[in-house]
Amino acid sequence: GQQLNQSPQSMFIQEGEDVSMNCTSSSIFNTWLWYKQDPGEGPVLLIALYKAGELTSNGRLTAQFGITRKDSFLNISASIPSDVGIYFCAGQPFPRTEKLVFGKGTKLTVNP
């Protein structure tokens, strides 16, 4: 089945630094979603992308739907300690199915 390759697996950064993570696939996707999960909690939707080339911001977060429709990236600017968590990408493959495909997550650690 379709797979999403999410990288990096983990990141250790200093407070104030910018962060970038991405998801890639060999298949085309209709939709890209980015979630954040805190320990012991459910994922929270950060940004949803529906069109190739779309660039969307949510506060210090910016995500883009790749032009090829096979990738997406998430940037976090000026990181703060509460950015710590696991960030997941998810995609709706083409042709459309009822199921999302999930990446395995990027674990972010922010050192104050």
Place this chain on the structure above:
Amino acid sequence: DGGITQSPKYLFRKEGQNVTLSCEQNLNHDAMYWYRQDPGQGLRLIYYSQIVNDFQKGDIAEGYSVSREKKESFPLTVTSAQKNPTAFYLCASSTTGQETQYFGPGTRLLVL
């Protein structure tokens, strides 16, 4: 407040016992999903339902059962046939035709 609730937060299962995890949503979403999350793994789909009184197996349905008698509710039963049930279980919902899924806070199932 609109959202998805899961209960209990923690659940303990004895050998040979069936246990049921609750998921309720008041978002008026037609579709509901159950995922299993293991450390270091992406989310794996157990069952999903697009409409009341109908549901479909996901990628790892063996040892699980569900029902969808009401639009708001989608309980998951972990049966004694599931030999490795220890995991974090997440319920999600979405509007039919929309790929964006919203997650509940999760239930952690532990085996005694």
